[in-house]
Amino acid sequence: MTDQVQTAEPLLEVVDLKKFFPIRRGYFKRVVGHVKAVDNLSFYIMEGETLGLVGESGCGKTTAGRSILRAINPTSGSVFFRDPHLGRVDVAQLDDEKLRVVRRSMRMIFQDPYASLNPRMTLLDIVGAPLRAMNIAHGSELEDRVAEMLRRVGLRPEYMRRYPHAFSGGQRQRIGLARALAPNPKFVVCDEPVSALDVSVQAQILNLLQDLQEDLGLTYLFVAHDLSVVAHISDRVAVMYVGKMVEMAETRELYTNPMHPYTEALMSAIPLPDPRPRQKRVLLTGEVASPANPPSGCYFHPRCSYAVDLCRTREPELEEVKPGHFVKCHRARELSLTGVSEILARQ
Template identity: 60%
Template sequence: MNDVLLEVKDLKKHFPIHAGLLRRTVGHVKAVDGVSLSINRGETFAVVGESGCGKSTTGRTILRLEEPTDGEVIFHDKSLGAVNIEKADAKQLKKIRPQMQIIFQDPFSSLDSRMTVGRIIAEPMVINRTHEGRALKDRIAELLTVVGMRPEHASRYPHAFSGGQRQRIGIARALALNPELIICDEPVSALDVSVQAQVLNLLEDLQNKFDLTYMFISHDLSVVEHIADRVAVMYVGKVVEVASTEQLFYNPKMPYTEALLSALPKPDPRNRTRPTALTGDVPSPANPPSGCYFHPRCPYAQDICAVEAPPLRDTGDGHFAACHFSDTLTLKGATKLQDVPVATAEEAAADVIDAHASTSDSGSGTATEAR
């Protein structure tokens, strides 16, 4: 049996909509609408979806940075046992929060520009009274070294560093209290591609070194495929599929997941198939459709989809999907590199030249004029 660290049961976070002179509540934005998941110790559990699907709000609500509307969040601490985060009072939260940390998306706005790097990293240790004096300075130097920076950087301010370095500072701050769980809220989305790879490799190295557990929130499936052990897909506040990375990428059971995977870059340069085009727009979480939230855009939708919401059920081997027809649909996953036919360099080059020529001819000017 897997050693579960975090359990989330039917978690909801609804934000009230106020209108009129008296600011009466006229509705709710259902940012998180019944999310259930579990994360095992030592794994990287990714949560993916389009912008606005509620994945970041889910992470913040788990940490009680947002107060949950309903549901349970159970953290299995080695010394305190099972702790219900949503019911914990201030005293309990102070005990458990050192074990649950977060790395924010924006490495600049998440760091106080008026504080030195040393003070930023020291702050959680000072608040929790874990280090002081010389021990505190030594711990700051150790953390900076661990994330690939120099101890003398502690005296500088955030504006003196690049985006990748600022994110390393944020990671050092998250590590300060030796947490078990770190929620990574799109930690590389604001970084250049080359820097993304460096930060992802750093996160993997730190996970192995300190036995960390990650909840990795991202909209980039390429990043998720590289780092995640299991993946949950969210759509309009709900989890619609959960599976191992291998299962989800190459054998999806939910049509929305198929559409997301079709947008991944193809390993074969000659494969120019376009991503699956979804009709309509993402529904508003303030006024979601009846039945399956995805049915207005789903190419496989039938009558039952409009009236009955499908449960998130196990389709086998721990692969969960919220689709009435997950057992009968044959959906297309990502392309495996080993499935790509081997082409000679001359063939690949010829294809690229032909594509460039056809694009140039169809444009308003020739390639020579453009140059």
């Protein structure tokens, strides 16, 4: 985790971001509804910090990351980014020419190191692709830049003539890191970059990400479902449920003092190495709400043991209950929930 932020203005600010996918049926493919993958998502990330974005599979984490980078176009909302070339811009509203400029500073590391690399391209082609596409380097200069990036991620420069099949999963993820960082970005979306790797390799990649962040001044949005990993690398953590933000706080505060019942349930599922008895596991009943047909009121109320009538009829607002601690729950101020301080003790 990085030191405290140096500037007062966020590097990235997401405001009311939405991404809806249309549901089409019938012969004429008429739109009969929408899958609300990301719904009114708002948060900020300061320069040099790491924000962890967590939640169950299908909650909209990856869609949010791709919408921020305009890998897919958001339905509505704003993504304000402090670009070194253009200044503060709304990425969601940029034309193609300015978007190409901004993409030098906003990059993505993908989840699957096997599917994200073209097997017919050498490392020189893979890592050098963004440098060519953005007209940053060509010829011998490009080879020098690729060699330097390979060294930074722990690979030997002479590997640049080899193909991805010659490398292990951990090495392939290092290649993905080199490709993402080749244009010298300021902001990187890490889309579950270690979930497909062995545990020992996960630690190596996480440590590499932290070293690169310190050396290159990077800012991360770290998307993951493993809360142990998120605790290790994040300065703050945001929790998503069915496309909506339900809680966000500084890492230690969130893990030791969760204020949303969904966050408490996630914390209770973290495996701990201590064989001694621990707090009772919070088991959620029922199914995850459908983003195509969410329930009324709070989306989490059908699975929440603390729900009252108000939760079933009115959706709560995301409020700052304590300084820097945002919660979307009607009962946040009255509930006393259990965290997992043991995880932080091992960091």
